[in-house]
Amino acid sequence: MSGDGTVGKACDVLDQVASFSHPVRFGQLLETSTFPKATLYRFLQTLVSQGMLGYDPDRQTYALGMRLVRLAHAAWTHSSLAPIARRYLDQLSMDVGETVHLAQMDSSQVLYVDKRNAAEPVEMYSQAGKIGPAYCTGVGKAMMAYLPEEELARVIAQQSFHRFTDTTLTTSSDLRAELEAIKKRGYAFDREEHEPGIICIAMPILTDRGRVLGALSVTGPTMRRTLMELEALAPKLANVATQISADAQAWRFPDSKQHTIKAG
Amino acid sequence: MSGDGTVGKACDVLDQVASFSHPVRFGQLLETSTFPKATLYRFLQTLVSQGMLGYDPDRQTYALGMRLVRLAHAAWTHSSLAPIARRYLDQLSMDVGETVHLAQMDSSQVLYVDKRNAAEPVEMYSQAGKIGPAYCTGVGKAMMAYLPEEELARVIAQQSFHRFTDTTLTTSSDLRAELEAIKKRGYAFDREEHEPGIICIAMPILTDRGRVLGALSVTGPTMRRTLMELEALAPKLANVATQISADAQAWRFPDSKQHTIKAG
DNA sequence: AAACATGGTTTCAAATAATGGAACTAAAAA
DNA sequence: TTTTTAGTTCCATTATTTGAAACCATGTTT
Secondary structure, X not given: OOOOHHHHHHHHHHHHHHHOOOOEEHHHHHHHOOOOHHHHHHHHHHHHHOXXXXXXXXXXXXXXXXXXXXXXXXXXXXXXXXXXXXHHHHHHHHHHXXXXXXXXXXXXXXXXXXXXXXXXXXXXXXXXXOEEOOOOOHHHHHHHOOOOHHHHHHHHHOOOOOOOOOOOOOOHHHHHHHHHXXXXXXXXXXXXXXXXOEEEEEEEEEOOOOOEEEEEEEEEEOXXXXXXXXXXXXXXXXXXXXXXXXXXXXXXXXXXXXXXXXXX | OOOOHHHHHHHHHHHHHHHOOXXXXXXXXXXXXXXXXXXXXXXXXXXXXXXXXXXXXXXXXXXXXXXXXXXXXXHHHHHOOHHHHHHHHHHHHHHHOOEEEEEEEXXXXXXXXXXXXXXOOOOOHHHOOOEEOOOOOHHHHHHHOOOOHHHHHHHHHOXXXXXXXXXXXXXXXXXXXXHHHHHHHOOEXXXXXXXXXXXXXXXXXXXXXXXXXXXXXXXXXXXXXXXXXXXXXXXXXXXHHHHHHHHHHHXXXXXXXOOOOOOO
């Protein structure tokens, strides 16, 4: 995969364990691993000892560790947009009565960091942390449209371009054209590109300098909503995005720059 | 701190970043770090490149990365007790009308993996992933009581024994005595040891072989509940704990192609 | 403008840790 | 029992990490 030295390899092992949807035995990992037996074994030992993995001695299985949950809690609390955006999402979902998503980029995928579901008041933790493809979701395209070229190239190269529906964009040139259109328009649509019957409008969340922070979207079923109806929400979404961005940029250093005492 | 090689050190850096409650600059990390400048710098580079940390180029700050959230989602979904225990917790919280916690051990601390709040129906993700001390919480003591001696010694050695209230246990011998009592009784109390006015009853969740999986608790304010009232819930809690344990042990290999002769 | 900080980044030989083939052990199957 | 499979340990070789010091870029003082 990536490969920055030992740490990168250890991260690969974590991903590999995560790729199974249940606790795994050493042998199963070995089968799919590029590492030789002893090396993989040592990584597992280390990661277990660090709490990044858990080990069930009864069943001799490895699983992702609770230390990750702890770290992720911190990550979510003070480095995702979720806590900042919270009240705005509440408001927005009340207003529009449809599902609202808040997403950020995670390498080349979309990571949903928060969500408001129309039906149930608030859903489970399991929602935050879910990932999705970038090239065929509203939030994904909204964010990609504003990435600097260098990064965009990297991201596009990582897309699978799997055809989910007959409107899915399946080539990088189609996607690039779409991103241009999005940049002109200021926001993105999902025209049933990921799931049939599901459309959405997505608004990027940008810093003053135009850097991508995340995106938010309103999703609806085609049965209940048209693309035009969703587009009518654009000004409202833009407004929310601006507010979130402003808060995010103000939020950072409540303790103004205190001068450090020099000790030499 | 810990120190299994390079990976351990990288994990330390993650913890260090997490220890700040906002994005941090290189200099601030360096001040509190044991690593020399260049070493710390390289770790940060690597971790950012891996998505375990995020870097804000505008403000030149580091924060925990979204990859952690993604991994934690997987961890929570298929290696914590939370998805298994979900419906039982729902039921239990309806029954008793007080706050219910589900916790597991994370190194020497208590990690709350799920929660039902009496007031609000379901709370946010931000609740799952919170940590607490082991020596002065009901769930912490319930789990410790059933740890094998070797591990228990390690865990006890890590406790701070900070006095939060005048009932807090502040020595390891007091704690050990309490753990003995818990083992006899089968469940634990928190007698306002962590917060004044807050009491709880906690039940360990054990495998058939007696290994600790986690613990669950019912918490109440002394204004509204007495310890006796909570103790009356013990049979109900024991029952829930047994069910969760059974599910957890059955759950594991739905797809086991290897036909095992003996269960476990 | 020049000199000086401050905060961040790069270099490179020495020190250290990771590597992985092979040998080993435990437990299950024949 | 013997054989097979799965997991664990060893250790000489190899590759990576280390960190003092030099460097650079930006902002601040004289």
